[in-house]
Amino acid sequence: MNLFKRLAGFAALLALTACTTTMIDHGTYYTDTSHQAKSADSRIRFLVMHYTEINESGSLAVLTGDEVSVHYVVPEAPKVERGEPVVYQLVPEEKRAWHAGQSYWQGATELNASSIGIENVNLGPLGNGQWQPYPPAQVDAIIKLSRDIIARYKLPPTRIVGHSDIAPQRKIDPGPAFPWKTLYDAGIGAWPDDATVAALLANRDPKSPVDVRALQEKLKRYGYDVATDGVLDEKTRRVIGAFQMHFRPSDYAGNPDAQTDAIAQALLDKYFPQ
Numbered sequence: 001m002n003l004f005k006r007l008a009g010f011a012a013l014l015a016l017t018a019c020t021t022t023m024i025d026h027g028t029y030y031t032d033t034s035h036q037a038k039s040a041d042s043r044i045r046f047l048v049m050h051y052t053e054i055n056e057s058g059s060l061a062v063l064t065g066d067e068v069s070v071h072y073v074v075p076e077a078p079k080v081e082r083g084e085p086v087v088y089q090l091v092p093e094e095k096r097a098w099h100a101g102q103s104y105w106q107g108a109t110e111l112n113a114s115s116i117g118i119e120n121v122n123l124g125p126l127g128n129g130q131w132q133p134y135p136p137a138q139v140d141a142i143i144k145l146s147r148d149i150i151a152r153y154k155l156p157p158t159r160i161v162g163h164s165d166i167a168p169q170r171k172i173d174p175g176p177a178f179p180w181k182t183l184y185d186a187g188i189g190a191w192p193d194d195a196t197v198a199a200l201l202a203n204r205d206p207k208s209p210v211d212v213r214a215l216q217e218k219l220k221r222y223g224y225d226v227a228t229d230g231v232l233d234e235k236t237r238r239v240i241g242a243f244q245m246h247f248r249p250s251d252y253a254g255n256p257d258a259q260t261d262a263i264a265q266a267l268l269d270k271y272f273p274q
């Protein structure tokens with residue numbers, strides 16, 4: 001056999017192999033996967049943080065019941081396996097868990113369909129304005145779990161959100177004690193640059209009032225479901241309060257003040273530059 005014939009035979013064999021590996025047998029039909037599209041992305045586009053408001057055993061009972069569910073549960077004091085924390089997985093990531101309810105973020109609605117949910121065991125409000133802290137071992141587990149999810153789905157920082165961000169009229173979890181800044185320092189989620197906030201504040205009193213419509217527009221651009229009518233009604237106050245719980249937990253009263261406005265602008269400058 002001459003060289004040409006041998007090469008031709010080899011090419012034919014290659015073509016046959018390629019053909020058979022792109023054809024998938026489904027029993028009653030075949031799919032031909034030889035044409036693969038470039039323009040597609042993951043169905044998972046958001047990571048949503050919660051607190052359970054009840055203890056670990058109660059949380060697991062409720063979240064394995066008929067009403068609600070979540071992909072992951074992070075205990076207050078996670079068990080340790082070979083030096084690393086153990087978190088519960090109740091729902092496979094490719095399945096929709098029922099954790100977000102009616103919700104909105106960055107144009108998307110009903111975030112159960114497009115998110116992974118993490119329930120953190122935490123009682124939330126303890127009364128007298130006190131909130132249960134998230135212990136370091138729990139935070140360490142949240143960081144390790146979140147980092148992995150974010151890397152696998154390439155989630156942008158502004159899509160790591162709290163339940164209160166995506167449903168501010170109904171929800172306040174994961175609450176003002178949730179360590180968003182610590183998570184940001186570990187590479188998870190968004191945070192404004194202090195220098196930008198200070199420059200934008202420009203020696204104004206941080207508590208001085210700002211134009212309501214301008215603040216509404218900033219929060220809407222960042223992702224919140226909020227009107228841009230300039231009216232400081234209860235709905236708008238709740239959205240401002242949700243934003244403050246996330247980015248300025250020392251005061252989340254929902255007042256449209258200069259520091260809140262500067263933080264919102266600093267986030268837009270950083271993550272949505274025009």
Ligand SMILES: [Zn+2]
Pocket residue numbers: 049050051099163171173
């Ligand atoms: Zn929640």
